[in-house]
Amino acid sequence: MVSVKQISKFVAMGVGLIILGVVAFTSWYTVDESEQAVIATFGAVNEGISEPGLHFKLPWPIQTVEKLSKETFSLQFGYKEKDGEIKEVPKDTKMITGDENIVLADMVVQWKITNPEKYLYNAENPEEVLYNATSASLRSIIGSSKIDDALTSGKAEIEADVRELLSNLMGKYDVGISVVNVKLQDVELPNAEVRKAFTDVTDARETMNTKINEANKYRNKRTKEAEGERDALISNAEGDKASRIETARGDVAVFNAIYNEYKNAPEITKTRLILETIDKVLPNAEIYIMKDEGNTLKYLPLKPMEQQAPPAQGEGSDKNG
Incomplete structure (x- = not known):
């Protein structure tokens, strides 16, 4: 026992x-x-x-x-994806833009646990804190944006602003989570009629921009042509200016030379100028040298003398040869 x-x-x-x-x-x-x-x-x-x-x-x-x-997690805001099926959460995605239009917006937030101690003990549910902070950040940025920016070209700027605001909020909440990136998934209008109206407005705006671009292209073309014509006129004017200046300088040089000759022999120079002027004005006229002695006019017939002039010495030697 x-x-x-x-x-x-x-x-x-x-x-x-x-x-x-x-x-x-x-x-x-x-x-x-x-x-x-x-x-x-x-x-x-x-x-x-x-x-x-x-x-x-x-x-x-x-x-x-x-x-x-240590991996990077994804938080799905405005929808839930499970087993390949997507379930939307309209109450989270519906929000108002800065110009008082209603849009539906959802996004994905990529985040990491960077401080395990704070993640475990500073909040009961850190992921819920992140979800609510995402909602607040996205609504704040959409609420200060125009509908055109939210639906078209302003998405990248909205994403950057949401990421900055969300990072600041998570830093203040101090739950050990760091935001890596945010990505807008869909931003759309609430019903088909509103979407059609917005599409019509967008098409009209694109047509307007096309016409403006064409007008600017034509204006630039005409401006370039006008500038080319202006440059050509300026170039021609500069060339004509330079030509006239050189001609004037040449005329001044000739005048100064004649003036110097005139100072040395006034009568001879004057006579020569008269004869040269007559030769220029009447190139085919016969010129006679005359001397007036009273009532009888005597002249020297130069033309007959030129015609009867003896041949040059070289020519005579050729004939004799």
């Missing part, structure tokens, strides 16, 4: 084995490359572990370890 002492011994041995097993199995842990861990002693956080590999700690319940992923 087993005595009470033996039973107590077996119980003590069992408890000891259990304690040894707990110590053995809870005094070490491993961290993968894609994980990060937090060590807590009696519920108080001691340190964060991000180095991968085998690590040791005090056994449970003295120290506990919490492991979190």
